[in-house]
């Protein structure tokens with residue numbers, strides 16, 4: 228049950244191609260299963276219909292008309308956006324230092340126009356550059372990161388007054404950067420609308436550089452990207468060459484960049500450095516506070532969020548695993564007045580949560596914070612919902628399967644497992660803005676953690692790999708939200724049925740054939756996870772593949788904030804949480 232039946236999938240392949248296939252499957256999904264499921268999923272999963280596919284790419288000969296079509300689209304969409312802003316007395320977008328840093332929440336159709344402008348200007352720009360020049364200069368984008376990262380590191384934005392200007396010489400006196408390097412970095416950033424130079428040698432803020440001066444979470448976001456992700460990205464090729472399967476938490480670009488290969492996962496490194504950990508925490512706050520990620524999308528039923536009315540009527544229990552400081556449970560408890568909530572996270576996170584968790588006692592008394600490591604068996608038994616938000620995408624398949632398996636001993640029939648994460652659509656199905664963000668996030672996950680964003684098929688396979696008892700319910704996505712709601716329900720009778728069928732087949736088959744089949748089904752593919760291979764002898768027949776892969780790093784360094792976390796001392800029953 229729940230074992231990855233690798234060898235049966237490719238028993239006819241040569242051993243080297245089988246190795247390769249096993250590595251691929253361990254990383255992303257089980258491709259043979261994927262292709263057979265893909266068509267069915269589209270028809271049966273109940274997910275919100277994907278947006279209309281973008282127009283097929285035009286051939287070179289029609290690029291002139293495409294350019295004009297894009298220009299018209301940009302004009303129309305811009306006029307629509309501007310009309311809305313004017314009609315509502317909203318300030319027009321501008322680089323001016325006093326311009327608002329964010330758009331207000333726009334009606335759906337106006338937001339769509341805004342997205343069209345962003346996408347069509349990008350496409351038009353690419354066409355106008357032409358293929359060769361686009362590639363030549365596209366690869367230089369890392370220099371934008373370098374300039375912004377240096378400006379942020381030296382805190383230059385905070386040294387520039389918001390209501391006047393400053394000369395480069397004056398600015399230099401306030402930093403250790405000499406005027407020449409200061410000027411070249413600033414002028415590079417100015418090509419992206421960050422700072423301006425109203426007269427030679429005189430620097431002033433734009434709206435964007437002002438954000439950098441005033442928004443601490445944005446400073447952390449730039450710092451985390453520039454000083455942690457950027458060096459890691461520069462080492463991904465090295466990591467992939469050394470460990471092409473790219474599943475281990477201790478062999479990603481991050482470890483190659485910071486000399487921690489086979490020593491510790493990124494979160495453990497951050498756990499030893501409070502400043503770096505704090506910066507990442509703030510960077511995450513910046514990200515998750517951004518457009519399309521607000522927790523309200525999950526709560527707002529009218530907009531496609533999750534409706535817990537039935538559970539509320541029954542006084543049910545919701546467990547937020549890796550729930551940080553419990554903000555999602557606070558939002559839900561504000562809406563649902565009878566449900567109980569358990570927020571589980573690592574000890575350090577639980578210890579730093581606000582106390583009380585809400586100023587409203589009716590909310591606070593229904594929320595329990597509990598130290599629990601999700602790489603150990605679930606301690607809150609018989610809850611109605613086990614919820615993971617921004618968790619699964621931090622882990623490659625072997626780890627993610629282990630996390631799901633750890634739920635099983637606590638699950639009652641009908642228990643729901645709800646994941647709130649990105650869910651990748653087929654290329655061209657996603658709206659272009661979200662597609663860009665999500666594809667980038669997928670590669671960030673590879674860079675730092677050898678982890679990944681997933682498609683619906685891959686989520687389905689994750690549950691299937693954990694146990695046949697998880698019945699996949701599908702994926703849906705609240706309107707305007709970038710995160711999807713992925714759900715499975717625990718139906719243990721399914722496991723029993725599968726086991727009965729297997730037993731009946733065994734009884735009917737000749738003993739020798741059954742023995743051979745069993746060996747084949749349970750023998751893991753070679754080298755499924757390099758961490759396992761390095762730390763333990765190759766697992767033999769009957770060894771659970773994911774277990775072998777996860778074990779060496781699950782204890783205890785896998786803890787995301789780096790704490791060496793002991794499993795919770797005692798089991799917590801739902802009753803205790805009430």
Ligand SMILES: C[S@@+](CC[C@H](N)C(=O)[O-])C[C@H]1O[C@@H](n2cnc3c(N)ncnc32)[C@H](O)[C@@H]1O
Pocket residue numbers: 515548549550551552571572573576599600601602615616617618785786787788
């Ligand atoms: C990316 S954050 C997501 C937080 C929250 N769910 C949200 O939606 O913002 C991951 C969370 O998982 C917690 N975490 C990491 N490893 C963990 C583990 N082994 N057991 C429990 N929680 C863990 C972290 O402390 C952090 O709060």
